[in-house]
Amino acid sequence: MPLSALANFIDAATLPPVRGRYQFDVPLAPLSWFRVGGKADVVFKPADPLDLAQFMAERPPDLPITILGATSNLLIRDGGIRGVVIRLGRGFAEVVRDGRDETIITVGAACLDRTVAQQAAEWGLAGMEFLVGVPGSIGGALRMNAGAYGQELADICISAEICDNQGNLMSVPGEQLGFGYRHCLVSPRDVFIGCRLRGRLDDSAAVMARMQNIVDQREQTQPIRARTGGSTFRNPTPDQSSLKAWQLIDQAGCRGLTLGGAQVSPLHCNFLLNTGNATASDLEQLGELVRQRVLESSGVQLHWEIKRVGENLPASGSQS
Numbered sequence: 001m002p003l004s005a006l007a008n009f010i011d012a013a014t015l016p017p018v019r020g021r022y023q024f025d026v027p028l029a030p031l032s033w034f035r036v037g038g039k040a041d042v043v044f045k046p047a048d049p050l051d052l053a054q055f056m057a058e059r060p061p062d063l064p065i066t067i068l069g070a071t072s073n074l075l076i077r078d079g080g081i082r083g084v085v086i087r088l089g090r091g092f093a094e095v096v097r098d099g100r101d102e103t104i105i106t107v108g109a110a111c112l113d114r115t116v117a118q119q120a121a122e123w124g125l126a127g128m129e130f131l132v133g134v135p136g137s138i139g140g141a142l143r144m145n146a147g148a149y150g151q152e153l154a155d156i157c158i159s160a161e162i163c164d165n166q167g168n169l170m171s172v173p174g175e176q177l178g179f180g181y182r183h184c185l186v187s188p189r190d191v192f193i194g195c196r197l198r199g200r201l202d203d204s205a206a207v208m209a210r211m212q213n214i215v216d217q218r219e220q221t222q223p224i225r226a227r228t229g230g231s232t233f234r235n236p237t238p239d240q241s242s243l244k245a246w247q248l249i250d251q252a253g254c255r256g257l258t259l260g261g262a263q264v265s266p267l268h269c270n271f272l273l274n275t276g277n278a279t280a281s282d283l284e285q286l287g288e289l290v291r292q293r294v295l296e297s298s299g300v301q302l303h304w305e306i307k308r309v310g311e312n313l314p315a316s317g318s319q320s
């Protein structure tokens, strides 16, 4: 890549040499589930964990880093992302069965959750079926403690492999990751590079049938083919409300509400949709409008589950 192609914001000479790939001035909207957002100054795809570790250790300390998974729970703002976006690819996408304990699998953070569920089912491993309905990567599932149907990643995670902000590679036991409802306590500056998951032996056909059941249910209850970002808001804690976020949004009259090209999904009102020409700003403003209306109608303050990253365009007003 000629250095002349580099965006204004970063001096390419300050980036450490890597075996992976730097791309400059990269449009992020085509990569994103919402299909919105500006450009990244630089996208770095490390070749493998050692390459990532070298980058983290040698990069300028003030260089901003943003980690993207499959972007299925992420809103990239219209002004794009300054600094370096890390995206894990092929060097982090293996699913391997443990040679000594056949209930254990090792998976790379770039693997899609669905792929892991399907591979586990082929091996006759139960307990990971819920992953078939989560459209993210394993890295995102670890960060968000992804879950569905009463199960979450914390239930099956033996340990996670992490490259920390200084470039140290480490394995952290699952119980030390601080998993909670849709989050974990690992520093947001650390990169998950993989994990070990435990299933239980079962009949492969039975596991597949349960997965198919989940897929069928999803089709009916969620806008899974739409330009969306998954659950927009966290469910309130029981002391805040006995209702789920979608029920509060429904009660506030927001089902189907639109702003610019953004819409609250008529099918599942905790999902926001890009109906075709939405900007990130439309989606974020609609989300804020929903929060305001829910607060007015029920007194409950909803909190964003979707991670919002990057910068607004200068004209688009306030930033949260």
Ligand SMILES: Cc1cc2nc3c(=O)[nH]c(=O)nc-3n(C[C@H](O)[C@H](O)[C@H](O)COP(=O)(O)OP(=O)(O)OC[C@H]3O[C@@H](n4cnc5c(N)ncnc54)[C@H](O)[C@@H]3O)c2cc1C
Pocket (backbone or CB within 6 Å): 033, 066, 067, 068, 069, 070, 071, 072, 073, 074, 088, 109, 133, 134, 135, 136, 137, 138, 139, 140, 141, 142, 143, 144, 145, 146, 147, 148, 190, 191, 192, 193, 222, 223, 224, 228, 229, 230, 231, 307
């Ligand atoms: C149709 C639909 C249905 C969904 N259903 C569910 C569901 O049932 N249950 C559920 O839990 N979620 C659901 N989601 C939300 C989403 O799929 C999950 O949160 C998923 O775990 C996000 O993974 P991702 O790879 O897309 O992460 P991203 O959206 O790319 O990122 C989310 C966060 O994880 C961080 N991250 C990503 N990869 C890494 C990494 N390697 N290391 C460190 N940090 C990382 C990012 O920095 C960001 O903070 C749904 C989303 C959609 C669009």
